[in-house]
Amino acid sequence: MPPCTHIDPRESLRAQLAYTLRTMRTLKGLSQEQLAKELFLSREAITAYETQRNFPDLDTCKQFDEFFGTGELFQAQWAHAQREHVHEWFEAYLTHELEAIQIKTFQPLHMPGLLQTEEHVRSNGMPSPQIEDDISKRLARRDILTREADPAFLFAILDESVIRRPIGGAEVMRKQLQHLLTLSELPNVTIEIVREQAGWYFGLDGALVFLTKPDNTSVGYVEAQFGGRLLEEPTRVAKLGLRFDLIRARALSEDASRTLIRKTMETIADDSVAEE
16 A cells, blocks of 8 residues: 555645545545455545545546535535635646647747756746746656657747747847747647737737646636646636637747747847847
């Protein structure tokens, strides 16, 4: 049996559901494997739910309520968790990203983490005692695009303002844009730009990420001030995927996007204001 992982139910609603599941299972005197057999699930699934590595869907929560005789307790916790913003979003999101075989991301304001150079990363945010550790974690994420075994496919849509804003200064931004051009040549990476002349489009509502896992399940993530929100309910995730497609329909082609990135590099190089 794997070692028991501490769960603080006060940490989040997702943690509260995991804590409730472990508590109810323990009160019935069942091991994870025994509970899995009762519910026709795998022990790995129960372990993932109790350690918060995965989050059960609504149908599974209904199974929990029926088996434990808890009315709609698990279903209610699931529903509230769908509206919860995850403050420590990086850790919650990272597990899903590492498992993804396909990543669709849209950013209206800043460079997606998977596409950032180290210099660009260092230009984002305020110094902190954990800054080096945070940078290492962010840079390590990029390996999923270049790993030898099954690299993830990335479809990245950026608003034009993302490539025009000289984060870190002109030199840092020129290197960042060259990095985009280099990555765009990889067979598993597609980078497209939505021009400012496009006017209003759905992407102006905010950033989003749509992940597909090997088992063909999908997870969504939307950003907000002071945190983010994971979406795992199939209907909402499907709507997020549709939103990405609507945004992509307004973007330039890959070739036209590369041309725009090159022209923007030249503009930044010649812009004396950007050098200040």
